[in-house]
Amino acid sequence: MRAVDIIEKKRDGHALTREEIDFFVQGFTRGEIADYQAAAWAMAIYLRGMNEEETTNLTLSMAHSGEILDLASVSPRVLDKHSSGGVGDKTTLVVAPLIAALDLPFGKMSGRGLGFSGGTLDKLEAIPGWRANLSTEEFIAQLKRIGIVVAGQTHDLAPADGKLYALRDVTGTVSSLPLIAASIMSKKIAAGAQIIVLDVKVGKGAFMKTEEDATALAKLMVKIGQGAGRVVGAVISDMNQPLGNAVGNALEVVEAIETLKGRGPADFVEHCFAVAEQILLIAGVAQNEKDARAKLQGVWTSGKALQKFGDWIEGQSGTRRVLEDYAVLPRAQITEEVLAPRDGFIAAIQADEVGYTSVDLGGGRAKKGDSIDYAVGIVFKHKVGACVTRGEPLLALHANDRAKFDAAKARLLAAISLSDVPPAPLQLIHKIIR
Ligand code: URA
Numbered sequence: 001m002r003a004v005d006i007i008e009k010k011r012d013g014h015a016l017t018r019e020e021i022d023f024f025v026q027g028f029t030r031g032e033i034a035d036y037q038a039a040a041w042a043m044a045i046y047l048r049g050m051n052e053e054e055t056t057n058l059t060l061s062m063a064h065s066g067e068i069l070d071l072a073s074v075s076p077r078v079l080d081k082h083s084s085g086g087v088g089d090k091t092t093l094v095v096a097p098l099i100a101a102l103d104l105p106f107g108k109m110s111g112r113g114l115g116f117s118g119g120t121l122d123k124l125e126a127i128p129g130w131r132a133n134l135s136t137e138e139f140i141a142q143l144k145r146i147g148i149v150v151a152g153q154t155h156d157l158a159p160a161d162g163k164l165y166a167l168r169d170v171t172g173t174v175s176s177l178p179l180i181a182a183s184i185m186s187k188k189i190a191a192g193a194q195i196i197v198l199d200v201k202v203g204k205g206a207f208m209k210t211e212e213d214a215t216a217l218a219k220l221m222v223k224i225g226q227g228a229g230r231v232v233g234a235v236i237s238d239m240n241q242p243l244g245n246a247v248g249n250a251l252e253v254v255e256a257i258e259t260l261k262g263r264g265p266a267d268f269v270e271h272c273f274a275v276a277e278q279i280l281l282i283a284g285v286a287q288n289e290k291d292a293r294a295k296l297q298g299v300w301t302s303g304k305a306l307q308k309f310g311d312w313i314e315g316q317s318g319t320r321r322v323l324e325d326y327a328v329l330p331r332a333q334i335t336e337e338v339l340a341p342r343d344g345f346i347a348a349i350q351a352d353e354v355g356y357t358s359v360d361l362g363g364g365r366a367k368k369g370d371s372i373d374y375a376v377g378i379v380f381k382h383k384v385g386a387c388v389t390r391g392e393p394l395l396a397l398h399a400n401d402r403a404k405f406d407a408a409k410a411r412l413l414a415a416i417s418l419s420d421v422p423p424a425p426l427q428l429i430h431k432i433i434r
Contacts, residue, residue: 003033003041010044018057025061029160035167035368042164042173050178052220058178059224062186065160066153067136069192071107074143078107079279080193082184084217085117085174087205087355088242092120092150093256094264094272097308099279100147101299107143108150109157109191111165111183113364113372115174116205116355118252121152122364126250126329126374130318139191148312151191158190166368175207177217185224195231197279198222202430203240205351211236211430218433233282235275236431241349241384244268248363248377248398250329255379257323260306267383267428274429282434330375332398334405337381340388344418349384353415357408361399373400378412384426388418 001023010016016024024041027033050058071078079099083089092110099106110132112119121132132152134142139157142149153162161183168174168183188196198221201207202214218234225232244265246255258264259272277292286292299305306323314320321328358364362373379396382388394416399405 003027003037007037007041007044010041010048013048015051016054021054021057022061025058025065025160028163029065038164039167039171039173042168042171042179045179046173046176049176055178055181055220056224056227058182059185059189060228062158062160062164062182063189066155066157066190068190069136069139069157071140071143071192071194074107074140075105077195077283078105078143078193079195079283080106080108080188080191081197081199081275081279082108082188083199084180084184084201085114085207086201086239086243087117087351088244088247088252089118089201089239090123090244090246090252090256091199091272091275093123093253093309094259095276095279096148096150097260097305097312098272098276098296098299100312101305101308102285102295103147104283104285105143106148107139107191107193109153109187110150111187112152112169113359114165114169115207116352116359117207118247118249118355118358118364120150122372122374123249123252124150124318126253127313127318127322128328130313131316134316142315146311146315148308149316153187158187161186169365170367177208177213177220180207181217181221181224185221188225188230189228193230195279195283196225197275197282198232198234199275200234200236201239202236203238203351205242205355206239215431215433222433231282233278234433235278235429236433237271237274238426238428238430239351240426242351242354242380243271245380245383246377247354247358248361249372249374250331251377251379251398253322253329254326257306257309260300260309262301270428278432330373332375332400334399334402335396336405337393338395338397338409338412340390340392340394340418341413342418343389344387344420345422346382346384346386346388346416347419347423348417349380350415353411354378357411357415360411361404361408362401376400385423387422
């Protein structure tokens with residue numbers, strides 16, 4: 001078999017066999033197939049798609065590119081959640097400690113920024129010292145000792161996804177249903193959690209733009225997960241405007257900690273509770289949504305979840321001082337407000353544009369291996385539906401370069417539409433799939 005023949009076969013719209021997919025994935029993982037061939041293959045998949053059988057085979061091949069963790073020695077009920085990618089989506093930073101504070105183990109493999117969407121690992125790495133690159137032994141030890149672990153793909157765990165993910169980020173091949181499904185589910189299968197809730201985003205700031213596509217992605221991932229013996233549910237949630245107020249790595253860490261302290265933005269708090277409730281329900285540890293919410297409220301208001309966040313960060317070598325002193329986080333040299341150009345209601349905030357603005361400020365990567373600027377980003381003062389007057393601050397823009405600041409300001413002003421009439425409210429949770 002030759003890599004080029006497999007690329008051409010997909011380019012010409014034919015379905016690949018399990019052997020061909022395996023040959024490509026394992027060869028790429030071992031370094032025998034070059035990055036440029038893998039990028040061409042990803043583009044062929046992006047353009048031609050894959051059927052359900054091919055997507056399942058791709059997922060399993062990527063999952064088996066490294067070890068498959070068996071977490072039964074930790075617990076028969078390790079919990080996990082995964083987002084399909086959004087803007088301002090720092091949900092894991094709040095949901096993981098909420099769940100673990102209920103003494104339920106939470107173990108997860110996360111990703112970095114992808115296209116316009118932010119990545120959980122990049123956000124957490126804004127905290128000085130925090131480490132994503134854990135060995136299998138460290139992953140299990142942290143889960144046993146602290147009850148929360150979040151790690152990146154490694155040489156041992158889902159290495160094929162680690163390599164392909166970094167290529168997709170910078171080759172225009174992110175928003176492909178089979179590539180997303182395989183990327184997410186290979187990580188979920190490899191990391192070993194038995195119970196998983198998928199948070200599938202829909203809207204302008206998501207890779208799935210319609211509810212139909214988001215539902216198709218969710219159903220396929222649920223089926224792949226169940227086929228691998230996991231209990232999987234999904235939430236289809238809105239991503240037509242950024243989630244919460246903050247977009248940008250360190251800024252999102254602050255917002256997550258503020259949320260754990262009871263001072264988070266209403267939409268973000270509600271979203272975290274909705275996702276965490278589904279986790280408790282499919283895990284069978286809550287009788288109904290009311291019961292689940294009461295349990296979560298208990299550990300939130302008592303401060304137990306906040307302390308769990310500190311334990312988690314410290315356990316992965318990050319500084320716990322971040323809980324009390326945000327000055328330990330990188331801070332941008334320029335922080336200025338952007339003002340409303342006229343009176344009106346905020347009718348729309350184009351979330352993908354906001355995500356790209358954050359990337360252009362330095363918060364994401366333009367090419368594989370780029371370092372990122374953790375300090376930059378945007379903090380909204382108002383969201384869709386708010387009524388603002390001319391000259392009132394719409395947002396605070398954090399930048400480390402004046403030219404980038406000016407470009408970001410223009411792009412953000414173009415991404416925010418003001419109207420004379422109030423817009424229809426955005427629905428946060430579109431659908432639950434169990
Ligand atoms: N999250 C992932 O892990 N992979 C994707 O492709 C998209 C979101």
